[in-house]
Amino acid sequence: MELFVEHGYERTTTADIAARAGLSERTYFRHFPDKREVLFDATHLLDSLVVDGIAAAPADVAPLDALGGGLHAGAVMLDGLGDHARARTAVIASQAELRERELAKMSGLVAASAAALVQRGVDEAPALLAAEAGVAAFRVAFERWVSTPAGPPLPDVVDAVLAELRAVVAPA
């Protein structure tokens, strides 16, 4: 992150990163499959929080509500990271290949969330749709939170955006 913030992502080579860590470039690629992944290594933590939150919901809770609880838990964690999360987001936004990887990670969160809903007894089709819609709302909420540093905390934004989602998707 120091190198990326100081010189920019694309002008930082994998050799630079390895040198800063006191390692050889080859060893860098032993820890990370490619250059981008160093920025996404911790995303599995978010996945775990969301999945655990889904599993912790009472049995009679609707799929999107169970997911909402998991996303809320993930939002609490990200909100705690504060400026670090915003700095990381700025680096990712600066480069198309990083934005692509970010989308792939969100897709992984969708899959993990859907699986956790299926685990609760939800059928696969509605589980996948609830996961897609819920994570999309989470992504929208995160963007809104990042762009308003003086605004409300992320968990509140997530809850609000989920409510907006329900309103706009509501059957006529």
Added chain:
Amino acid sequence: MELFVEHGYERTTTADIAARAGLSERTYFRHFPDKREVLFDATHLLDSLVVDGIAAAPADVAPLDALGGGLHAGAVMLDGLGDHARARTAVIASQAELRERELAKMSGLVAASAAALVQRGVDEAPALLAAEAGVAAFRVAFERWVSTPAGPPLPDVVDAVLAELRAVVAPA
């Protein structure tokens, strides 16, 4: 596509592709910014169909219904491509970097759809949420259609999945 199907994507070099087209590798990169993009060059056609479909909806139609009309129009086109669309999807599914690019293109469709909804007078926040949810449903429908070659045509699947989305996101 011939080279990708015959030898696989990663064992086909940009030099191979250029040679098959009777061009130099350098000229390949004049037409496409990177190796993957050759598989996604036509995606703007889908964007146009969806955007035009949104614009063509009557003024009193709800955001997600307007988007549904656009997605339906796009689905008619893709359904017509039939086996070619399925072959292309198989190539993309075979490689992580291609799946990432596909997600990026879908993200572009979300942005274009949201802009078309705003053009209709919808506020930005609900426009973005409707676009995210609707395109997610479209993606789910496409996957279902690809995996069931003997199943119903894509436009029908899209309509069905959009209805499923409404049911699972419906306010309690």
Added chain:
DNA sequence: GTCTATAGTCCGATAGAC
């Protein structure tokens, strides 16, 4: 750790179309 292939950029040169 070494060695190598591939992707992708930069520079410049050429030639036909309008």
Added chain:
DNA sequence: GTCTATCGGACTATAGAC
């Protein structure tokens, strides 16, 4: 005369094979 398409060569970084 400008625009667009082509090609060639040298170069770097990423990434994989061994």
